[in-house]
Amino acid sequence: MEYLEFELPIKELEDQLQKCKIIGEESEVDVTETCAQIEKKLSAAKKDIYKNLTPWQRVQLSRHPNRPYTLDYIRAICGDTFLELHGDRSFKDDKAMIGGLGKIGDQSFMFIGQQKGYNTKTRQYRNFGMANPEGYRKALRLMKSAEKFGIPVVTILDTPGAYPGLEAEERGQGEAIARNILEMTRLKVPIVTVVIGEGASGGALGIGVGDKVLMLENTWYSVISPESCSSILWRSWEYKEQAAEALKLTASDMKKLKLVDEIIKEPAGGAHRDREKTFKLVSNAIVKSFEDFKNLSPEDLVSNRMNKYLEMGVFKG
Amino acid sequence: MSWFKRKDKGIQTSTEEKKDTPKGLWYKSPTGKIIDTKELEQNFYVSPEDGYHVRIGSKEYFEILFDDNKFKELDASLESKDPLKFVDTKKYPERLKAAQDKTKLKDAVRAAVGKSKGKDLVVACMDFSFIGGSMGSVVGEKIARAADYALKNNIPFMIISKSGGARMMEAALSLMQLAKTSVKLAQLADAGIPYISLCTDPTTGGTTASFAMLGDINIAEPGALIGFAGPRIVRDTTGKELPEGFQTSEFLLEHGFLDFITLRKELKNKVNQYIDLILNQPLRA
Numbered sequence: 001m002e003y004l005e006f007e008l009p010i011k012e013l014e015d016q017l018q019k020c021k022i023i024g025e026e027s028e029v030d031v032t033e034t035c036a037q038i039e040k041k042l043s044a045a046k047k048d049i050y051k052n053l054t055p056w057q058r059v060q061l062s063r064h065p066n067r068p069y070t071l072d073y074i075r076a077i078c079g080d081t082f083l084e085l086h087g088d089r090s091f092k093d094d095k096a097m098i099g100g101l102g103k104i105g106d107q108s109f110m111f112i113g114q115q116k117g118y119n120t121k122t123r124q125y126r127n128f129g130m131a132n133p134e135g136y137r138k139a140l141r142l143m144k145s146a147e148k149f150g151i152p153v154v155t156i157l158d159t160p161g162a163y164p165g166l167e168a169e170e171r172g173q174g175e176a177i178a179r180n181i182l183e184m185t186r187l188k189v190p191i192v193t194v195v196i197g198e199g200a201s202g203g204a205l206g207i208g209v210g211d212k213v214l215m216l217e218n219t220w221y222s223v224i225s226p227e228s229c230s231s232i233l234w235r236s237w238e239y240k241e242q243a244a245e246a247l248k249l250t251a252s253d254m255k256k257l258k259l260v261d262e263i264i265k266e267p268a269g270g271a272h273r274d275r276e277k278t279f280k281l282v283s284n285a286i287v288k289s290f291e292d293f294k295n296l297s298p299e300d301l302v303s304n305r306m307n308k309y310l311e312m313g314v315f316k317g
Numbered sequence: 318m319s320w321f322k323r324k325d326k327g328i329q330t331s332t333e334e335k336k337d338t339p340k341g342l343w344y345k346s347p348t349g350k351i352i353d354t355k356e357l358e359q360n361f362y363v364s365p366e367d368g369y370h371v372r373i374g375s376k377e378y379f380e381i382l383f384d385d386n387k388f389k390e391l392d393a394s395l396e397s398k399d400p401l402k403f404v405d406t407k408k409y410p411e412r413l414k415a416a417q418d419k420t421k422l423k424d425a426v427r428a429a430v431g432k433s434k435g436k437d438l439v440v441a442c443m444d445f446s447f448i449g450g451s452m453g454s455v456v457g458e459k460i461a462r463a464a465d466y467a468l469k470n471n472i473p474f475m476i477i478s479k480s481g482g483a484r485m486m487e488a489a490l491s492l493m494q495l496a497k498t499s500v501k502l503a504q505l506a507d508a509g510i511p512y513i514s515l516c517t518d519p520t521t522g523g524t525t526a527s528f529a530m531l532g533d534i535n536i537a538e539p540g541a542l543i544g545f546a547g548p549r550i551v552r553d554t555t556g557k558e559l560p561e562g563f564q565t566s567e568f569l570l571e572h573g574f575l576d577f578i579t580l581r582k583e584l585k586n587k588v589n590q591y592i593d594l595i596l597n598q599p600l601r602a
Contacts, residue, residue: 162545164545169563175530178530179531182502185503224483232485259489310501312496313490314487316396
């Protein structure tokens with residue numbers, strides 16, 4: 001397990017606890033008392049640290065290298081039923097955007113999400129979760145296919161942004177995202193969206209228009225990353241903490257602003273500390289959300305979704 | 318023997334007495350051509366020497382598109398709030414105030430309905446001079462309402478994009494305007510009302526990732542910068558030198574994202590020609 005800087009006091013106590021247990025096992029010394037004391041300290045430290053996370057610390061947690069990624073969720077939730085589907089049918093298969101069919105219980109879902117890698121090689125293979133236009137077009141193809149057969153869609157958001165590359169521009173990154181957003185506003189099947197890590201700007205929203213949008217507790221969602229915001233508005237990379245603060249990008253801020261619908265609480269210390277529990281929580285949240293929409297007519301579903309997005313924004317006059 | 322002889326050393330005229338050339342008499346195009354501003358105005362703000370399309374705002378576009386410059390402005394009173402209490406090196410309300418004072422505009426878009434070649438047209442036109450034409454809640458709402466006006470009254474709709482993208486000071490609220498405006502465009506599309514997207518210099522970021530690329534036709538002025546990621550970001554990310562003409566109107570036309578490029582002086586005719594053709598109505602002269 002890797003630790004972030006602000007988690008170091010926890011690491012220290014965990015190491016102590018480990019040592020204490022080993023001493024107990026290897027010698028006759030009764031360590032029960034000492035261990036209990038350390039455990040008490042540990043749980044207090046955890047509470048203290050995780051209760052008051054700053055927005056920037058949450059951003060760091062959302063990018064934690066041990067955090068589960070899209071396929072981890074899908075495989076855990078659907079098990080053997082998951083069937084991955086590839087390609088946009090016009091250019092190529094984007095490895096940063098994955099999709100496919102799978103079951104939760106008796107119900108089939110179309111899963112679509114950005115995929116990050118877990119080591120240098122796979123990170124490159126997945127282009128760090130930054131999709132190209134063909135990724136968004138693949139996503140749209142799968143959504144339209146789901147619509148055709150009345151299968152609900154689950155989108156899983158985890159991207160530092162759409163890929164800002166030369167070829168991406170040539171192939172119409174803007175158009176691909178725009179098309180997805182428009183088509184998602186009127187897709188005739190339920191869409192449940194879960195932000196599991198980073199929700200960066202148009203690259204996230206390009207698969208993020210949903211009847212219900214859920215955010216895991218330690219994720220962020222905004223129009224720009226704190227680093228880029230800092231570099232543009234402060235003209236320096238040094239102000240990312242302030243930028244994270246200013247952007248109101250945490251799950252609770254987003255809920256308060258009514259831009260997302262619900263927060264899924266994570267296990268103490270973050271999703272990666274108890275992956276199985278996290279998968280269960282997300283699975284339950286998807287099923288529960290789907291329950292809310294499965295009996296709506298396609299017309300009501302679409303009109304509710306449209307009205308929800310039409311209400312977003314704050315202005316006077 | 319010199320023609321003139323300086324009697325006193327140095328410049329004697331006091332600052333107050335110095336004569337200024339009145340501002341705004343001349344315009345210098347990026348290729349260095351000097352044009353009389355009056356002449357520029359009469360030529361649709363296009364440099365007659367090199368065809369450069371000068372950046373103009375809603376006032377000028379309305380003048381170009383609406384007959385006799387007559388139109389009714391829609392939702393003119395909408396103004397931005399500061400829902401996030403956003404502070405960077407400046408407070409957001411201060412930026413808004415400064416932009417309003419400088420531009421005499423309320424925000425970065427104006428919408429209007431009027432006759433263009435004798436028939437109604439709804440136009441939402443962005444103003445780059447207002448915080449880089451950035452899209453926050455007001456821009457999203459005004460575009461949505463203008464589209465709704467077009468929908469309710471069955472009038473063709475046009476958006477003139479000129480924007481750096483979403484407005485950072487409204488963060489995710491700005492981002493969701495991409496979805497909000499798209500909802501209305503989807504409704505227009507379902508109702509069979511034509512929507513024309515005109516991309517002008519520059520059209521980047523969130524505008525490109527929403528309404529600017531969603532027209533029944535996407536058209537552009539010559540030489541405009543149009544793209545999702547700005548050229549500097551693309552260069553920094555890829556470490557590659559960008560090809561000549563990258564992300565210009567001509568580049569997008571070549572790659573299949575524009576229907577055509579139109580000169581500003583032909584804009585009104587072309588737009589109305591398309592409307593007459595797509596609605597299968599007699600062509601207006």
